[in-house]
Amino acid sequence: MQKKRIFTEIVVVLLVILFLYTGVSKFVDFKGFTYDLNNQPFPNSLTPLLRWLIPITEISIVIALLFEKARLIGLYASLFLMSLFTIYTALVLFHVFEYVPCSCGGVIKNLTWPQHLIFNLFFVVITSLAIRVNKKNLSDHLLYNQLQ
Known part of the structure; x- marks a missing residue:
């Protein structure tokens, strides 16, 4: 049980x-992030929403x-967002889009698309x-409390 808790803490x-x-690096270079969003292969009408969202x-x-x-909500939200980023990266690698600048924040922007995919998959898996x-710890805890 302790090893699982340590694993979860490391992932968190x-x-x-x-x-x-x-998130912070996107705000620090908000103008650059907005520019990159405008160069994505989806409609620019989404940029005003996405640059904040x-x-x-x-x-x-x-x-x-x-x-x-x-925490569990945060983990699910993390999984959802990283899954979306991973799908997008896979579509880029399959050349679904004509051009795709990276709108990631900070040094992550310097990764190649295959490196992005591995990076994203790592986070999806962990x-x-x-x-x-x-979820197992939560159900064990609830069961234990019901038996008390």
Whole structure:
């Protein structure tokens, strides 16, 4: 049980670092992030929404992960967002889009598309495992409390 808790804590720390870093870096270079969004292969009419929604979502995930009661929600939100990013990256690698600048934050922007895919898949896998461990711990805890 202790090893599973440590694993979950490590995953949470990694996700907090990832989403805090990328969310804040998008706000720090808000003009550049907005420019990159306008160069994505989806309609520019989405840019006014996405330029706020993406970094605010990333920072909101961080907040959820920091609080034990909201952690499972934060893990699910992390999995959802990283899955979307992973699907998008796979579509880029399959040349579905004519051109695609990266609108990631900070040094992550310097990764190649294959590196992005591996990076994203890593986070999808560890987040999925943390959710599984967390749900098992939660159900064990609830069962234990019912027996008391």
